[in-house]
Amino acid sequence: MLTSGKIGLRARHADDIPVLRAELYDDVVNSARAEGGPWRPITPESKDPRLVVDDQEQGRVQFSVVELEGGTLIGTATLWDIDSHNRCAHIGLGLLPSTRGKGYGTDVVAALCHYGFVVRSLQRLQAETLSDNTAMLRSAERNGFVREGVLRSSAWVLGEFLDEVVLGLLAHEWKPAG
Numbered sequence: 001m002l003t004s005g006k007i008g009l010r011a012r013h014a015d016d017i018p019v020l021r022a023e024l025y026d027d028v029v030n031s032a033r034a035e036g037g038p039w040r041p042i043t044p045e046s047k048d049p050r051l052v053v054d055d056q057e058q059g060r061v062q063f064s065v066v067e068l069e070g071g072t073l074i075g076t077a078t079l080w081d082i083d084s085h086n087r088c089a090h091i092g093l094g095l096l097p098s099t100r101g102k103g104y105g106t107d108v109v110a111a112l113c114h115y116g117f118v119v120r121s122l123q124r125l126q127a128e129t130l131s132d133n134t135a136m137l138r139s140a141e142r143n144g145f146v147r148e149g150v151l152r153s154s155a156w157v158l159g160e161f162l163d164e165v166v167l168g169l170l171a172h173e174w175k176p177a178g
Contacts, residue, residue: 002063002115004177005107009063009077009115012053016064016073018044020051023096024076032158033130034094058082061115065093065108074099077108079116079125088124089116093136105139110177113143117171124170130155131163145169 002009025031025042032039035050042048053062059082065075075095082089091112095104109127116122127145129136141147145167153161 002111002119003068004111004114005103006068007074007104007107007111008066008068008071009108009111010066012051012062012064012076017051019073019096020064020076020094024094025050027097029158030094030097033133034092036155058084065095065104067099067104074104075108077112079112079120082120082122086124087122088126089120089122090126090128091116092127093139100135105135106142109139109143109145113169113174114176117174118176122171124168126169127167128164129167130157131165137165137167140167140169143169144173144175146173 021042021044024034025048028039042051059080061079061082063077064073065077066073073096075093077091077093079089079091091109093105093108093112095108113125116125127136127140129140131150146169148166148168151164151166154164155162
């Protein structure tokens with residue numbers, strides 16, 4: 001398990017899936033804002049790749065996020081679109097509603113940076129988020145990410161176009177907590 005601050009990133013367990021489905025993906029507003037596509041319901045038997053991890057897939061690494069104290073599941077974290085040639089990837093996370101606003105996002109981003117830069121030897125990590133997602137913007141910037149641009153009206157979310165912010169962090173700019 002990778003740890004940072006109050007959280008740990010661990011492998012996805014089968015009993016995580018119903019919680020993540022109910023609290024993140026069945027929430028129409030949260031899912032529509034996070035997924036970059038239209039919301040659709042997920043059947044209980046689904047092998048949806050957002051929930052069920054394919055250990056053979058090389059371009060995506062999915063974690064379950066847990067509180068270190070007690071091991072309670074609090075969300076999901078992903079390193080995706082991993083490009084081994086150019087040594088870059090994207091990061092993403094989703095916290096359960098009851099755990100938001102407690103500083104976990106900053107710790108999750110820090111753990112993803114450690115995984116990307118130290119474990120995978122990547123050169124660049126990137127995050128994209130809606131411009132009104134102040135929690136993600138704050139979590140990324142606290143870990144050294146720099147705003148690189150705004151994609152104007154690039155995300156169709158629940159009936160309106162929203163701007164997205166692109167943030168980047170290079171390995172030599174990263175300062176691990178410690």
